[in-house]
Amino acid sequence: MPLRDAAARAEALRRQIEQHNHAYYVLDAPTIPDAEYDRLFRELQALETDHPALITADSPTQRVGGKPLPGFAPVRHAVPMLSIRTETDTEPSGARAFDARVRRELELAEADPDVDYAAELKFDGLAINLRYEDGVLVQAATRGDGETGEDVTQNIRTVRRIPLRLAGNAPQVLEVRGEAFMSRPDFERYNEGQRALGLPTLVNPRNGAAGSIRQLDPALAARRPLSFYAYGLGETRGWELPATHSDVLGTLAAFGLPVCEHRQVVQGAEGLIAFHARMREMRDGLTFDIDGVVYKVDSLALQQRLGFVTREPRWAVAHKYPAQEALTTVEAIEVQLGRTGAITPVARLAPVFVGGVTVTNATLHNEAEARRKDVRIGDTVVVRRAGDVIPEVVSVVLDKRPMKDLFGGEPLHPAFELPKACPVCGSAVERPEDEAIARCTGGLFCPAQRKQALLHFAGRRAMDIEGLGDRIVEQLVDNAIVKTPADLYKLGLLAIVSLERLAEKSAANILAAIEKSKTTTLARFIFALGIRNVGEATAKDLARHFGNLDALMAADLDRLQQVPDVGPVVAASVARFFAEPHNIEVIEQLRAAGVNWPEGEALATVSSPIAGKTFVLTGTLPTLTRDEAKDMIEGLGGKVVGSVSKKTDYVVAGAEAGSKLDKAQALGVTILDETQFRELISS
């Protein structure tokens, strides 16, 4: 490349890298994946190597790590905190190259025995130096630029795993180096909480850890729990060093420091390769992120002979795994239906290899988060896949957003909006004001929710259809034999026998179970409908209160809330369910198919004359208080409301009844005095 072009490119790279440094180190909110950052950094390094004249004093290649934050006191490290060389070749050849280098430096002949290596995990967090004096933790510092870090003692003290006092016979000075990180469960829990509140989420556990440690308020830091693993030493005084690194770690563990159990002393390149492969298998199952493994020459004497090149030891290397974050582009944004009707926006991606698999979809979690991240079609995005967690879009690279014209202006694609109707069944999509998740209101009618709904319907505590399990429901729905629970009652032997691997005998048993389930109770039936927020207990309350299904179906929010233990949330769920015509249709079909229950079942043995009837109480009754009258009415499945309308069945009037009595007379509503009321309820 001609010098002039190289100079322009180097300048552009420097600007970009500095921006990314700021986002990463100061804002704890990186905008590109590490691998992409590394690529830019290496490109700049290569340009500067080819054209040393281009190196400037302020080039990002001329400093290591981040500047100390102004809010923390600087700490000068007694022994510099170095980094290790990274082997980006993720194949076995990466381990062979390291072993070959070590052997060359040690001038070992081919016939000489294998070198012993301490192999351990490369934790993905923030390097921390813990200083113990006479066994007491006196200071914790970040790495900073390697020479000077930040004093983060207060925040580190909130990390439960780090002992404030060492066990046993502690040396006069012991500096322990290790990684502070956020475990995946802690990360997920924190983000779940943030999502539920509609607040910004952490991009990944590493940034969660960095943000927590460099949080100026230790109370806030404590809200983001961290873990820690020790992997090395800084300054020591009054301590005779063990002979090997593995023994150093063993001793640190004996002092009560957390040391990761996944470490091993292995022999030669083949030992390294086997460890790399074994840990890669384990990677997804770990509770924390690793981005590779670390190999260290085990003998401290050999480490000393090997020494350092610039700021990196010759005796250690980090051998990477495929990155857990990668860049790709968004081809479409669609919504996916969960089993309970939860609607999740999902980005369809240009296939990308991340976290060891090819990813083509990533979750955007919910509408608020999709909007906050402002992901649009055509966007270049950072995708993360770590562990068994569903791949997610963590951020958008705004610089690369397609625009309508070259001069900035408007984005080519509009902001994401959740559809108003369910893409599967067309029912309304609703999101309760205080919830983050939008849901399809289609319930039983929506095919995406059918299987789950059918299994619930057939459940032991619902309609109790024995034998109608996962596998059969799956096939019934996939083959479009059953769409709604009502279809179950139309099944013939032929249809069931045609299912895979089902003997005629079992098919007949299922049919018999379906037939038997027709006779049920109102409470079971209500529960079987799978109304959101209506569990078994609520279903019983509703059945007892209303006594018959029609009264329940007709009930408005007011009436519903008069049921004991039914608050606004449950009442709204019930009302919403019965407002959906599809649901009514299914219920009518079930009744037509012969599903039945004793009416007014809830009223014990007495069938109540006032079940489902609406009462208004007005004036002062001779002997009953208003509450007593109300209890009697409700106990018999009736309902008391506050004002008279055409729908009112009875007005019970006492002395000094006012306008309510007038209105009842005007509307022709039956008016009772206390005696007549008592006669009615005991009839």
Ligand code: IVH
């Ligand atoms: S040893 C002189 N061991 O990776 C060697 N580092 O550049 C010092 N890291 O920021 C590092 N796991 O925080 C070592 N098992 C491990 C590690 C580890 C993670 C981090 C460390 C440093 C970077 C290496």
